[in-house]
Amino acid sequence: MPVPDSTREHGPTGQQTSGRRYLLERVGEAAVVQLYADGFDRLSLTNKVLCWHLYQAAIAGRDIYYDQRYAHNLAMRGVLEAIVGHPAGIPPEILDAVTRYTKLFWINTGPFNNLTARKFVPAFTPDALAQAVGIAAANGAPLPLRPGETIEQLLARLHRPFFDRDFEPVVTNKTPGAGRDILDASVNNLYDEVTMADVEGFVERYPLNSRLVGRGETLVEEVYRVGGRYSAQIARIVEHLEAAVPYAGPATATALEALIRFYRTGETSDRRAYDIAWLADTESDVDTINGFIEVYMDPRGVKGAWEALVYYVHPEKTAAVQTIARHAQWFEDRMPWDPRWRKPTVTGVTARAIEVVVECGDSGPVTPVGINLPNDQEIRETYGSKSVSLSNVSEAYEKSTPVEFRREFSWSHDEVERAERWGAFAAELTTNLHEIVGHGSGLVAEGLNGAPEKALKEHFSAIEEARADLVALYFVADPYLVEIGVVPDGALDEIVTAEYEAYARNALVQLRRIREGAQIEEDHMRNRQLIVHWLLAHTEAISIARRDGKTYYRMTDRQAFRAGVGRLLAEVQRIKAEGDYAAAHELLETYGVHFDPDLRDEVVRRVDHLDLPSYTGFVMPRLEPVADGSGAIVDVRISYPQDLTAQMLEYSAF
Numbered sequence: 001m002p003v004p005d006s007t008r009e010h011g012p013t014g015q016q017t018s019g020r021r022y023l024l025e026r027v028g029e030a031a032v033v034q035l036y037a038d039g040f041d042r043l044s045l046t047n048k049v050l051c052w053h054l055y056q057a058a059i060a061g062r063d064i065y066y067d068q069r070y071a072h073n074l075a076m077r078g079v080l081e082a083i084v085g086h087p088a089g090i091p092p093e094i095l096d097a098v099t100r101y102t103k104l105f106w107i108n109t110g111p112f113n114n115l116t117a118r119k120f121v122p123a124f125t126p127d128a129l130a131q132a133v134g135i136a137a138a139n140g141a142p143l144p145l146r147p148g149e150t151i152e153q154l155l156a157r158l159h160r161p162f163f164d165r166d167f168e169p170v171v172t173n174k175t176p177g178a179g180r181d182i183l184d185a186s187v188n189n190l191y192d193e194v195t196m197a198d199v200e201g202f203v204e205r206y207p208l209n210s211r212l213v214g215r216g217e218t219l220v221e222e223v224y225r226v227g228g229r230y231s232a233q234i235a236r237i238v239e240h241l242e243a244a245v246p247y248a249g250p251a252t253a254t255a256l257e258a259l260i261r262f263y264r265t266g267e268t269s270d271r272r273a274y275d276i277a278w279l280a281d282t283e284s285d286v287d288t289i290n291g292f293i294e295v296y297m298d299p300r301g302v303k304g305a306w307e308a309l310v311y312y313v314h315p316e317k318t319a320a321v322q323t324i325a326r327h328a329q330w331f332e333d334r335m336p337w338d339p340r341w342r343k344p345t346v347t348g349v350t351a352r353a354i355e356v357v358v359e360c361g362d363s364g365p366v367t368p369v370g371i372n373l374p375n376d377q378e379i380r381e382t383y384g385s386k387s388v389s390l391s392n393v394s395e396a397y398e399k400s401t402p403v404e405f406r407r408e409f410s411w412s413h414d415e416v417e418r419a420e421r422w423g424a425f426a427a428e429l430t431t432n433l434h435e436i437v438g439h440g441s442g443l444v445a446e447g448l449n450g451a452p453e454k455a456l457k458e459h460f461s462a463i464e465e466a467r468a469d470l471v472a473l474y475f476v477a478d479p480y481l482v483e484i485g486v487v488p489d490g491a492l493d494e495i496v497t498a499e500y501e502a503y504a505r506n507a508l509v510q511l512r513r514i515r516e517g518a519q520i521e522e523d524h525m526r527n528r529q530l531i532v533h534w535l536l537a538h539t540e541a542i543s544i545a546r547r548d549g550k551t552y553y554r555m556t557d558r559q560a561f562r563a564g565v566g567r568l569l570a571e572v573q574r575i576k577a578e579g580d581y582a583a584a585h586e587l588l589e590t591y592g593v594h595f596d597p598d599l600r601d602e603v604v605r606r607v608d609h610l611d612l613p614s615y616t617g618f619v620m621p622r623l624e625p626v627a628d629g630s631g632a633i634v635d636v637r638i639s640y641p642q643d644l645t646a647q648m649l650e651y652s653a654f
């Protein structure tokens with residue numbers, strides 16, 4: 001499970017002190033930021049070559065996620081890239097509008113905003129698109145034409161996906177309203193002609209890695225594997241993974257071989273074997289995540305969205321997160337919930353701070369700052385989990401965030417100062433607690449067979465994220481952190497205050513991301529809304545204040561905040577442990593899903609006035625092998641393109 005830090009506000013500086021360019025440009029609500037990976041040059045040649053092959057395996061699967069997200073995505077992208085890649089002679093105002101839309105399309109992997117799940121439409125007309133496509137075609141651009149199809153027919157086929165906001169409007173809709181089906185209301189490509197009623201009683205053999213298709217009376221599973229759906233892309237991934245194996249140490253090689261086997265067979269038992277082998281690989285400097293991982297895009301919370309990351313360990317920062325991991329049992333023994341849901345023995349929580357080399361699919365260009373895997377609850381309980389915090393991503397966020405951001409929503413000068421002094425530190429600490437202690441913690445009832453997601457259905461992800469956030473908020477205030485040397489002596493109170501203030505503010509500030517409707521879809525946003533609004537209703541920890549026509553969420557009582565967090569955590573853990581769907585539904589409906597649109601309008605006005613971005617898309621580092629006369633790789637160079645368009649066109653042509 002990821003912590004998408006893009007749904008939180010960020011660290012202290014807007015100054016680009018190092019002389020590097022972090023913030024490259026603004027496109028509508030999005031910031032485009034360059035990611036740097038400084039330690040790469042210090043890796044051994046073997047590790048660099050390993051990274052190079054894994055990097056290619058990551059890019060090779062990128063189109064899988066495009067297709068999973070929307071059936072029209074690849075054709076739409078083909079049209080846009082034809083224009084952007086062959087622009088000679090296109091009127092500048094048309095080219096400019098198409099380029100801006102295309103950048104948002106790339107950042108969001110299609111026409112749906114990654115946070116609101118809703119469709120966004122171009123600022124250019126269908127006629128302008130037709131004109132641009134005509135010129136690009138004359139310039140020699142290839143187009144995603146079906147056999148025998150004309151350009152006019154292609155554009156007619158894509159007219160509504162591009163331009164009609166009400167046609168297939170929401171990629172994932174977990175709460176479509178009374179009487180509406182969540183699969184029917186979600187336009188992603190994980191299901192075709194399937195409703196929840198069809199799925200009831202149908203046993204999926206490949207729950208994580210298949211697309212379900214309704215064929216008359218029956219359901220068919222199209223399995224993602226070599227020879228199955230996405231065979232071409234998966235075969236290329238496998239080819240690059242095979243090339244990587246000789247450069248990997250024994251534990252990584254075993255994991256990569258298990259992954260290759262899973263990609264070939266698609267069998268759940270092979271996926272389990274891969275998860276276990278990946279977990280056992282705890283010492284290597286270079287690692288990868290590559291597969292069908294997170295289930296947020298599926299309203300049922302079952303189907304995995306494809307993603308890939310390649311990364312290496314950041315040794316200094318890893319020492320701090322490993323300290324937390326070493327004490328995982330201490331935290332588990334003190335979880336503020338019914339003792340029967342505490343793990344008697346916490347196994348195998350390994351935690352590392354990493355530098356990302358590349359992220360594709362579900363994790364890029366919009367990236368999380370922390371990841372804890374595997375998601376399979378049964379494997380987590382038996383074998384533990386691996387947790388990574390993405391150091392260079394956090395750093396790039398910090399370096400690219402304007403300072404006005406925090407000032408606008410802080411009640412007092414003290415609050416601003418605290419945030420500037422401790423905000424980044426507190427955010428990183430709670431992210432680590434969320435991933436290492438939070439997701440790794442707790443037991444569930446035997447009767448759930450290690451699969452609480454089946455009982456909690458569309459609410460599982462938000463409940464699980466709330467649980468991990470609550471664990472982090474609860475223990476961030478524990479003096480034990482000072483004792484083990486994770487928090488500097490004498491600074492705990494201020495750090496806790498800064499974190500609680502930021503958490504309360506965020507429930508207000510995050511509303512800027514949902515410019516339409518009065519409902520939150522994204523699970524992490526739901527959980528953050530849930531926690532703050534529950535605290536508002538049940539404790540004295542937060543008060544709502546107004547000044548000069550502006551609303552503020554003020555954290556006013558640190559002790560009450562922590563006590564409230566403990567109470568809510570006990571209930572959220574109970575809901576997960578018992579698979580109490582009704583209670584999950586009630587909690588989220590009451591506190592997590594709905595918001596006041598007038599308040600959102602106010603927040604949007606304030607944010608727009610300051611011209612602050614709502615989310616960030618990252619330009620990844622670029623790798624390039626250097627070969628000698630015999631073709632052997634003698635070095636791998638890393639560079640920073642600072643150009644989203646160049647990188648996206650390069651990936652599409654990869």
Ligand SMILES: [Zn+2]
Nearest residue numbers: 001002003468
């Ligand atoms: Zn999480």
